[in-house]
Amino acid sequence: MAELQDLDKLEEQSIYILREAKAKFKNIAGLWSMGKDSTVMLALAKKAFFGKVPFPVIHIDNGIDFPETYEYRKKLSEEWNLDLIVARSIIRDDISGIKCCGSNKTDALKKVLDERGFDGLIVSIRRDEHGIRAKERAFSPRDKQFKWNYDDQPPEVWDFTSKFEDSSHVRIHPLLQWNEVDTWRYVKRENIPINPLYFSRNGKRFRSLGCTQCTVSMDSNASTVDEIIDELKKTDIAERSGRMQDKEKENVMQRLRALGYM
Amino acid sequence: MAKEIRISLLGHKDHGKSTLIGRLLYDTRSITEDRINEARATSKSLGKDFEYAFLLDSFEEEREGGFTLDTTRAQVHHNGVIYELIDVPGHKELVKNMLTGASLAHAAILIVSAQPDERLRDETKLHLYLASLLGIKNLVVTINKMDTISYDEQEFNKIRDDITEILTGFGYEKLAFVPVSAKEGDNVSALSEATPWYKGKTVLQYMQEFSDIDYEKELKSLPARMFVQDVYDMGGEKILVGRLDTGTLSVGDMIAVEPAGIERKIEQMMLRQDVVDKAEAGQNIGLKLEENDGIQRGNVCMPADNKTKPTSSIKAKIFCLPGNGVKAGERLTITCASQEAEAEISVIIEKMNPISDKEPKKGVSEIDGWESAQVEIKLGRPMVFESFSEVPHTGRFVLSRDNIIAVGVVE
Numbered sequence: 001m002a003e004l005q006d007l008d009k010l011e012e013q014s015i016y017i018l019r020e021a022k023a024k025f026k027n028i029a030g031l032w033s034m035g036k037d038s039t040v041m042l043a044l045a046k047k048a049f050f051g052k053v054p055f056p057v058i059h060i061d062n063g064i065d066f067p068e069t070y071e072y073r074k075k076l077s078e079e080w081n082l083d084l085i086v087a088r089s090i091i092r093d094d095i096s097g098i099k100c101c102g103s104n105k106t107d108a109l110k111k112v113l114d115e116r117g118f119d120g121l122i123v124s125i126r127r128d129e130h131g132i133r134a135k136e137r138a139f140s141p142r143d144k145q146f147k148w149n150y151d152d153q154p155p156e157v158w159d160f161t162s163k164f165e166d167s168s169h170v171r172i173h174p175l176l177q178w179n180e181v182d183t184w185r186y187v188k189r190e191n192i193p194i195n196p197l198y199f200s201r202n203g204k205r206f207r208s209l210g211c212t213q214c215t216v217s218m219d220s221n222a223s224t225v226d227e228i229i230d231e232l233k234k235t236d237i238a239e240r241s242g243r244m245q246d247k248e249k250e251n252v253m254q255r256l257r258a259l260g261y262m
Numbered sequence: 263m264a265k266e267i268r269i270s271l272l273g274h275k276d277h278g279k280s281t282l283i284g285r286l287l288y289d290t291r292s293i294t295e296d297r298i299n300e301a302r303a304t305s306k307s308l309g310k311d312f313e314y315a316f317l318l319d320s321f322e323e324e325r326e327g328g329f330t331l332d333t334t335r336a337q338v339h340h341n342g343v344i345y346e347l348i349d350v351p352g353h354k355e356l357v358k359n360m361l362t363g364a365s366l367a368h369a370a371i372l373i374v375s376a377q378p379d380e381r382l383r384d385e386t387k388l389h390l391y392l393a394s395l396l397g398i399k400n401l402v403v404t405i406n407k408m409d410t411i412s413y414d415e416q417e418f419n420k421i422r423d424d425i426t427e428i429l430t431g432f433g434y435e436k437l438a439f440v441p442v443s444a445k446e447g448d449n450v451s452a453l454s455e456a457t458p459w460y461k462g463k464t465v466l467q468y469m470q471e472f473s474d475i476d477y478e479k480e481l482k483s484l485p486a487r488m489f490v491q492d493v494y495d496m497g498g499e500k501i502l503v504g505r506l507d508t509g510t511l512s513v514g515d516m517i518a519v520e521p522a523g524i525e526r527k528i529e530q531m532m533l534r535q536d537v538v539d540k541a542e543a544g545q546n547i548g549l550k551l552e553e554n555d556g557i558q559r560g561n562v563c564m565p566a567d568n569k570t571k572p573t574s575s576i577k578a579k580i581f582c583l584p585g586n587g588v589k590a591g592e593r594l595t596i597t598c599a600s601q602e603a604e605a606e607i608s609v610i611i612e613k614m615n616p617i618s619d620k621e622p623k624k625g626v627s628e629i630d631g632w633e634s635a636q637v638e639i640k641l642g643r644p645m646v647f648e649s650f651s652e653v654p655h656t657g658r659f660v661l662s663r664d665n666i667i668a669v670g671v672v673e
Contacts, residue, residue, distance in 0.1 A: 002292070003264035003339040015546045016491075016505050023492040023559055023600070047534045050496060050548070127335060131297075131320025134334045137362070150321065153332060155358040155583070155666045157365045158658055160597050162665040179337075238296035251322040 275352030284314025604642030
C-alpha cells in the first residue's frame with residue numbers, strides 16, 4: 001500500500017518555487033492544458049500570490065480538444081480571473097503521433113513565447129509520470145533552439161540555481177515532487193473545479209488528458225474525486241497508459257522533450 | 263501522514279547504486295507493474311537480463327551504456343515512511359549532477375563493489391569527501407556484489423577495513439557495513455541465508471533508523487532565519503514573503519533585517535490567505551512589519567536578540583567543479599538563497615585534490631577543477647553568513663560565472 005505524501009509540505013515546496021520564479025524572471029507565463037495538474041498549479045499560484053494568478057496562462061489549442069475542455073476553460077478562466085492566451089496550433093492530416101505533438105504543440109509554444117517574450121514558463125509535469133520527467137530539475141533551461149540539453153543540465157545545488165545566460169527560456173516545474181494521487185487529494189482538500197472528462201461516464205473516464213486524436217479513455221466507474229482517489233490507491237496501471245505519443249517507439253518521450261515538448 | 267526522508271546513494275559507477283534502488287522499489291512494491299514490465303521489455307530488447315537499474319535509468323544513453331547520466335529520485339514506500347532515494351551518477355565527470363542530487367539528502371548509502379577488480383575507487387573517495395562537505399552525517403556502507411565473491415566473510419572484512427581507513431579521514435566513524443547483492447536481493451529488504459555469518463541489519467532496516475531521526479525538530483530548534491524572496495504590494499501595503507528556513511517566528515517578535523540594518527516588530531503574519539500568529543521552519547510566510555520600507559529581496563530576517571551581523575568577508579571550504587578552475591582575485595558571483603553579490607577569492611590558504619593528494623598545497627594562486635580549498639572570500643557588499651555547522655541555511659553558497667563553478671560552506 002502506497003504511503004501518502006504530506007500535502008502541506010508539497011504545497012510549501014510548490015509555493016516556494018512559484019515565488020522564486022516570479023522574483024527571478026522578468027516575464028513569466030504558465031501552461032494550462034485544462035488538465036488536473038496545471039489546474040492545481042494555478043490553485044497553488046493563487047495561494048502563493050495571495051488570491052490571484054499574477055501571470056498569463058497559455059493554452060496550446062489545436063482546435064480538436066474535447067468540447068468539455070472548452071466549456072471548462074471558459075468557466076474557470078472567468079471565475080479565477082485568468083489572463084488567458086490561446087495559442088492556436090494547426091493539425092495537419094499528413095502527420096500523427098510523435099510528429100504531431102512535436103510540430104503542433106511545440107511549434108505553437110515556440111511562437112507564443114517568441115511573440116510575448118516570456119523568459120520563464122511554468123510547466124506542471126510530475127516526476128512520477130514518466131522516467132524522463134523524473135530527470136528534470138525545478139528550474140530547467142531551454143537553449144536558443146528551444147532544446148533541452150538533458151545530457152548537460154546545469155547543477156542545482158541546495159535550492160541554488162545557475163544564471164541561465166544562454167537560454168531562450170527556463171522551464172519552471174513546481175509540481176515535480178507531486179504524485180498522481182496527491183494531485184487528486186489536493187483537488188479534494190481545496191475543492192478545485194476539475195475538467196469533467198476525468199469523471200466516469202458510461203463506465204469510461206480519462207486518466208490523463210491530451211487532444212481527441214491521441215488520448216484514450218480507460219474502464220472506470222469512478223465518478224467523484226473520492227472514487228478516483230480510491231481507484232488510484234489500488235491501480236497497478238501507469239497514468240499515461242492512454243497517451244499514445246509516449247509509446248510509439250522506445251525513448252520517444254526523451255526525443256519529444258529534447259525538442260521542446262512538455 | 264507518512265514520514266518522509268531523503269537518502270542519497272553514493273559510490274563509483276558500476277558498483278550498483280541504481281540497481282540497489284531498483285531492487286528496493288521492487289521488493290517493497292513501490293512501483294507499478296507497468297514500469298516493471300517496461301524495464302523488462304527494454305532489458306530484453308537490449309539483449310540483457312532484467313536490470314533493476316532500468317527502473318531508474320530512463321535515458322536511452324543510460325540504458326544502452328549501463329550508467330547513470332543524471333540524478334533521479336524515486337520513492338520507496340514502507341511501513342509508514344516515504345524514503346525518497348536519490349540516485350546520482352558515479353562518473354567523476356558528472357559530479358555536478360551528483361551534487362544536485364546529494365545536496366538534498368538527510369542521509370546516504372555508500373556502495374562499494376566487492377568484485378576484486380572494482381572495490382575502492384577514486385569516486386568512492388570523492389563522494390565521501392562531498393558528503394562530508396555537504397554535512398551529511400548519517401551514512402551506512404553496503405558492500406555490493408557479494409555473490410561474485412561467494413559471500414566470503416574474510417573478503418568482506420578485508421574490504422570493510424580498507425574503507426574504514428578512508429571513512430575516518432573524512433570524519434566518519436563507527437559506521438555499519440552490510441554485505442549485499444542488489445541483483446540477488448541479499449540483505450536488502452530481508453536477511454539472506456547466503457550470509458549466515460552476518461549479524462547486522464538489512465539495508466531497509468538501516469534506512470528505517472535514519473527515518474527515526476527528527477530532522478524537522480532539529481531545524482525548528484535553530485535560530486529563526488528567513489531570506490526575503492520578494493516584496494508584494496497588496497493594495498498599497500507591502501508584504502515581505504519568504505520561507506522560514508529555521509526556527510520559529512511569532513507576531514509581536516522584534517526582528518532584524520540585514521544587511522538593511524532595520525529592526526521592526528512583526529505586526530501581521532500570513533500563511534497563504536490566512537492570518538496566523540506563529541510560523542515554523544519550512545513554512546512560506548508573508549510578513550507585515552510596522553514599516554516595510556527599505557526591505558528587498560536578498561535581505562535576511564532574524565530575531566533582533568539572536569541575529570548575526572552582516573560581514574564583508576568569509577572564511578570557507580570550497581570545491582571546484584570539473585572544468586572550472588578559478589584564480590584568486592577573479593570576479594565571481596556568490597549566491598546563498600536569495601542573497602547574491604559579486605565576490606572574489608582573496609586568499610587561498612591551502613588546497614588539495616581529495617582523490618589524489620595526501621597533503622594540502624600552500625602558497626598557490628589558483629584552484630583547479632576537482633580540487634577543494636580553504637579560502638577567504640571578499641564580498642562585493644555586506645551579506646549575512648554564519649558557520650555552516652551552526653546554521654546550515656546561512657552557511658552554504660555557490661560561486662558562479664555564467665554557471666555554478668564551485669560549492670562552499672562557511673567555517
